[in-house]
Amino acid sequence: MPPRVSLQKCNGCEDRPESCCEEACPGDLMAVDEATGKAFCRSTRDCWDCMSCTKACPRAAIETRIPYQLGYHKASLRPIMGKDRIIWKCVDINGQETSYEYKNRLKR
Amino acid sequence: MANRPGGRRTKATPKNLAEVKVEVVDCDLLIIGGGNAGCFVAVEAAKQDPGLKVVVMEKAEIMRSGACSAGMDAINTYIPEGKTPEDLVRWSRSQVGGGPLREDLALSNARELNEAVDDLERWGLPILRDENGKIRYRGKWDISIHGEQLKPIMAEKAIESGAEVYNRVAGTGLLMDNGRCVGAFGLQVRSGTFYVFRARATVVATGGAGTLYKSYTADSTDSGAQIWMCPYCVGSGYAMGFRQGAELSSLEQRWVATRTKDFCGPVDTISVGYKAPIINCKGEKVMSRYAHLGGDAAPRYIRANAPMEEWLAGRGPCYCDTRNMAPDKVTAMMTDYLNERPSFVLFLASRGQDVTKEPIEIYGSDPYILGGHTMGGFWVDIGRMTTVPGLFAAGETAGGNPNKFVGGCAAEGKLAARAAITYMRADRPLPAANDPDMQAQVGAEKARVFAPLLRGADYDGVTPREMKERLQRLMDEYAGGTSQFYRTNEERLDYALKHIATLQSQFQYLKAADLHELMEASETMDRVDVAEAVVHHLKARRETRWAGWQTRSDYPERDDANFDCFVETRRDPETGIVTAFTRPYEQLVPGDRLKA
Numbered sequence: 001m002p003p004r005v006s007l008q009k010c011n012g013c014e015d016r017p018e019s020c021c022e023e024a025c026p027g028d029l030m031a032v033d034e035a036t037g038k039a040f041c042r043s044t045r046d047c048w049d050c051m052s053c054t055k056a057c058p059r060a061a062i063e064t065r066i067p068y069q070l071g072y073h074k075a076s077l078r079p080i081m082g083k084d085r086i087i088w089k090c091v092d093i094n095g096q097e098t099s100y101e102y103k104n105r106l107k108r
Numbered sequence: 109m110a111n112r113p114g115g116r117r118t119k120a121t122p123k124n125l126a127e128v129k130v131e132v133v134d135c136d137l138l139i140i141g142g143g144n145a146g147c148f149v150a151v152e153a154a155k156q157d158p159g160l161k162v163v164v165m166e167k168a169e170i171m172r173s174g175a176c177s178a179g180m181d182a183i184n185t186y187i188p189e190g191k192t193p194e195d196l197v198r199w200s201r202s203q204v205g206g207g208p209l210r211e212d213l214a215l216s217n218a219r220e221l222n223e224a225v226d227d228l229e230r231w232g233l234p235i236l237r238d239e240n241g242k243i244r245y246r247g248k249w250d251i252s253i254h255g256e257q258l259k260p261i262m263a264e265k266a267i268e269s270g271a272e273v274y275n276r277v278a279g280t281g282l283l284m285d286n287g288r289c290v291g292a293f294g295l296q297v298r299s300g301t302f303y304v305f306r307a308r309a310t311v312v313a314t315g316g317a318g319t320l321y322k323s324y325t326a327d328s329t330d331s332g333a334q335i336w337m338c339p340y341c342v343g344s345g346y347a348m349g350f351r352q353g354a355e356l357s358s359l360e361q362r363w364v365a366t367r368t369k370d371f372c373g374p375v376d377t378i379s380v381g382y383k384a385p386i387i388n389c390k391g392e393k394v395m396s397r398y399a400h401l402g403g404d405a406a407p408r409y410i411r412a413n414a415p416m417e418e419w420l421a422g423r424g425p426c427y428c429d430t431r432n433m434a435p436d437k438v439t440a441m442m443t444d445y446l447n448e449r450p451s452f453v454l455f456l457a458s459r460g461q462d463v464t465k466e467p468i469e470i471y472g473s474d475p476y477i478l479g480g481h482t483m484g485g486f487w488v489d490i491g492r493m494t495t496v497p498g499l500f501a502a503g504e505t506a507g508g509n510p511n512k513f514v515g516g517c518a519a520e521g522k523l524a525a526r527a528a529i530t531y532m533r534a535d536r537p538l539p540a541a542n543d544p545d546m547q548a549q550v551g552a553e554k555a556r557v558f559a560p561l562l563r564g565a566d567y568d569g570v571t572p573r574e575m576k577e578r579l580q581r582l583m584d585e586y587a588g589g590t591s592q593f594y595r596t597n598e599e600r601l602d603y604a605l606k607h608i609a610t611l612q613s614q615f616q617y618l619k620a621a622d623l624h625e626l627m628e629a630s631e632t633m634d635r636v637d638v639a640e641a642v643v644h645h646l647k648a649r650r651e652t653r654w655a656g657w658q659t660r661s662d663y664p665e666r667d668d669a670n671f672d673c674f675v676e677t678r679r680d681p682e683t684g685i686v687t688a689f690t691r692p693y694e695q696l697v698p699g700d701r702l703k704a
Contacts, residue, residue, distance in 0.1 A: 002330070017113045017115055017116070018113055018114055018115055018116050018298075019116075022114075022116070022117075023113065023114065023169050023171075024169065024171070024172045025168070025172075026168040026169075026172055026173050026174065026177040026338065026340050027168070027333075027339065027340045028167075028168065028276065028297055028340075028624055028627065031116075031117050032116060032117075034119070042624060044330050045330050045331065045332035045333065046332060046333050046339065047333055048177075048178070048333050048334075048335075048338060048339050048340070049334070049449075049451035049454075050172075050177050050178035050338075050449075050451070051178065051450050051451055052172040052177055052178070056172070064451055064454065065454075066371070066451065066454055066455050066458045067330040067331040067334070068330075069325075069327065069330065069331050070325060070331055070334065070370050070371055070455065070458075071370075071371070071454070071455050071457075071458025071459055072458050072459065072460070073458075074458070075454055075457035075458035075460075076454070076457075077450060077451070077453055077454040077457065079450070086256055086446075088446050088450065088453070090453055090454070090457050091457065092456075092457035092458070092460050092461075093457065093458060093459070093460040094460045096457075096460075098442075100439070100442060100443055100446055102254055102443055102446075102447075103234050103254060104234065104254050104255075104256040104257045104447075105232050105234065105257050105261075106229070106232045106233065106234055107232050
């Protein structure tokens, strides 16, 4: 169950030619449901957990989860994308919080 | 210049072949796959001749496609001051147990390498440097980067170079003209348009082949793609060329690596980057058992296989012992992972694991065919042209030259671009668009690719996933997968070939409910065709040269008298019959082949 889309936050990127997550996914797994206008992952078992969709979402509506068969309930890792930096906020299953920040671009 | 969006999916799919929209695009240079190598082909081609029309056919979206889509934490080869390209080739040779390897290719790549890595830094990639501004080496040849943005950085330059990027177009086959390649076909997976790219030269840079073998985490759960290699690189480039008679080299030298257990993440990050020793369940240092072969610096296949040998001997599980790491080193290591495979940090969090108290468990990966890591790929000449004229290969698709990694694949993209331009200047023009043979090829490929979609919703057939999983289990159990500790023998390989032939005879039953599944059908047929080649390679090398990468239980010894050479395969485009043969190894860089 890798990408989880928050139906409250997702608007399907209605103003773009394709949603940011369906643009980003290297496996063509994300799509927007025509009826609800919300993004969904068409096949969670084909997800590589690369987090491209999670990084690309402008509304922070996507969370990546490790399949339960491999990792326990529930930990989170959220990227916050800056212009030339990235911040990651991680919470483990015991509630332990860690954050990481580094430069990911020399210039823009 | 244009980066054409893939667009939103369409549910309206053609009901018959006449309804399939065909678009013909003419160009000078076609690049199949806008990944690491492909982006460098585009940039170099524009540099050599800004007037060329360059087209990139990209299965995903170029900003986040292929093996680099999740990011990268190191560039594994960059020649340090005081070392030469010859030194790098000696190291590469020693890492593959003395070869054989294509030293001509390795040398030309090494001479181009640093400039390509410097390009990346100029384009904005953070390469870690010490307080004096010197590049910080992680090991002997590898340098650390903060490569979360590596793929977008390369993609932006490819687009800026003026290339037309067709996103979400999955390559399916090559367009031929009397034995030479004059372009390729592709399926646009969002709109259903069938593309015919006609090109004076074509570079295939589709990456390697993951997902031929079952991963041990793929246990009918939500974890079918938890592998180390990008699971969307399925070997389509190899398959397209192989079906048209391009010779494949050395596929039996599979890439199998020690990876983190249950989440197939990189291990060099810990063991090389932070000198965390590999230990078994008794706390013994595993590599000390291999001191006579170099210990921690033993050839790569030995290091890859060592933890699995411990398991077999009853001394598993094995670990990378992170318990003595200082807190600042742990933060640096986690940052490395966030750059390359961020979800591994999430995995540790979902285990509630503090790596300073509990070491990181490791295990062998599923086998991959990767010409940028080991050397399975097309046999190419010094200009990276395959044995099919007009078809060039760069990066994972080009064989014979292991240990290229990110920098080497970039360098090879440049080399292929230059040779492709020289080729097209000398070559005869393309046949006319209305040439009857060309029209016939377009019709035949369109029919082949769209057939699974046109069989109808009620058709009682086989889904692409069912066939993929049948193949993966077959390869795992009979062609030396993880469950068999990478071992195989003649009888098992014959069994695999028999069943692969059955799968090929059942392509006619594949069905697809939508365009995404139609792409999967095409990918699955590609996997089966590549797997056939892999099995022929494993069969033909009747020795054990690189245990783990290539282990024959029935021929457990290395046999230099007969196999200090390359194993090759070619599939006859007319009959489909695969033949295996050998090519001699030539040592160009003097010195002891086992020493760096």
